[in-house]
Amino acid sequence: MTTRILPAAGDPDAARAIVALLSQLPDAEPAAPVPDSTTLLDTLFRLAADSLDELPEVVLVHERIGPVPALELIREVALRFPAVGVVLISSDAGPALFSAAMDSGARGLIGLPLAYEELAARVQAAAQWSAGVRRHLGRGPEAPAGPGGRVVTVTGAKGGVGATFTAVQFALAAAAAGRRTALVDLDLQAGDVGSYLDVQFRRSIADLAGIQDISPRVLQDAVYEDRTGLALLLAPAEGERGEEVDERAARHVIGALRARYELVVIDCGSQVTGANATAVELADLAVMVTTPDVVAVRAAKRTVRMWERLQVRKAEDTTMVVNRWSRHTEIQPSLIEKITKTRPTRTPVPAAFKELQAVVDAGRVQDLDNRSTVKQALWTLAGELGLLAAPDAPAGSPAPASGSGSGSALALRAAGPVARLRRGREG
Structure with missing residues (x-):
């Protein structure tokens, strides 16, 4: 089965490196990388408007994506497009970020610098998960095929x-x-x-x-x-x-x-x-x-x-x-x-x-x-x-984000509301 992969990376050098490795994966069909969060969401909404089957199985999000920080973007993609497996690429592969990424809806974390074996394993796991979700969704005739309710x-x-x-x-x-x-x-x-x-x-x-x-x-x-x-x-x-x-x-x-x-x-x-x-x-x-x-x-x-x-x-x-x-x-x-x-x-x-x-x-x-x-x-x-x-027209972007959305707030937002309250008291 061919795995469609959409990379999202704000750094052109990082985007080229990702595509170069993806092109070596068997049965992989990497799309042209998107440079920012807005383009990624617009692309996914456009594909979902046609059919669930048009969405890529895997989306790779580089840590230096913008303007929406990586974890917020992953959360948005996971909620709006639940049949897409999202994988974070980051220089920090520690347990804290891994836990925050999983809480945001990621299906895996790949450390930098990129290694072929790790990339292949994470992409394959995310693709298999995506295929399973789509099979489940396909069983229910009333299941929405668009970007979610x-x-x-x-x-x-x-x-x-x-x-x-x-x-x-x-x-x-x-x-x-x-x-x-x-x-x-x-x-x-x-x-x-x-x-x-x-x-x-x-x-x-x-x-x-x-x-x-x-x-x-x-x-x-x-x-x-x-x-x-x-x-x-x-x-x-x-x-x-x-x-x-x-x-x-x-x-x-x-x-x-x-x-x-x-x-x-x-x-x-x-x-x-x-x-x-x-x-x-x-x-x-x-x-x-x-x-x-x-x-x-x-x-x-x-x-x-x-x-x-x-x-x-x-x-x-x-x-x-x-x-x-x-x-x-x-x-x-x-x-x-x-x-x-x-x-x-x-x-x-x-x-x-x-x-x-x-x-x-x-x-x-x-x-x-x-x-x-x-x-x-x-x-x-x-x-x-x-x-x-x-809605009368498909949204070109998601509903307004409720938090500040700034890069400095990323760690707080990833921690969850109660943890943010505790940290605010401690600070």
Whole structure:
């Protein structure tokens, strides 16, 4: 089988050396090297727009790629194009970088100077892995063949502001619009997605925590296919098991879901953990839900500032949804935007709990009447946020990166949100 290889190297001499060695590999078909991260992503998006089969089996990323640092670029390629095996080429082949590369989604690390035997072994391993993933993806007729689905996180400013209800309605609206949608409960100790939809299931996200390569069959065993059309990945019934889902597990699970569904809606609860901070960092769209009161708005501001300090997501890249709003509320959306520096939505959600009480108490929020002003507002909001239809045009570049993206921040970003917080305290 011919292995298609796309090298990405900013240094022309390094690019020539890589291509020279690749040309000696049996059954290898090296493409012309790309000089920067933007060209690499543009090339992959263009190929994926035609067919999954057009993508190369292996992408080689040189450590001196730019403008996006190497580990960030690997993370982006691995998430957007899950059937491509990415290998990092670096002068540092130590265990710390190896671990960071694996966490970012790399399938191998090749040390510099290049050696033929090591290059051949790593390329072959990545190509075999890619072929296996494509075989799995090919079994499911509904598996997306493009660059992967969209990930949306919904976080509450504090408990009780309606984040779970919002996430559930967003997912129901997308499923009703015909999008293949997964709803994930990442409120690991106190998740209530199952209670809202009257679902009990023996499997949860914790069952995927120790699995390095999550195949479609493994994912299918953990997901509950609800009659609403949603694929549900629930929080563990035993809250203490939530500790099993760390940053690495969250990254792997989200990558597997992105490869399988058009839209992944994640309820992140209101507590900042390593797992849900990772989800917010990886999300194409991060939604914060608040109510128009002093305590909730202060909590929203506190969480957004924490995300910024951890280099998880900038305030201006966070979308604020105001729940339980009325014209008579003293704190209006414009003031919340000013206080939190977040991006406002046009549609606030009205305060009309009486409409919801019966379905919430029954655990059947999917049965909420279409005449409900709350449901109408949330489904309108889902359309405003682009959740009801695929993007009109293929993206030439990925969603805005949430962190700083500077070379000096590479080690911090590779370490993960919780490790970044610890290092910030120590510094």
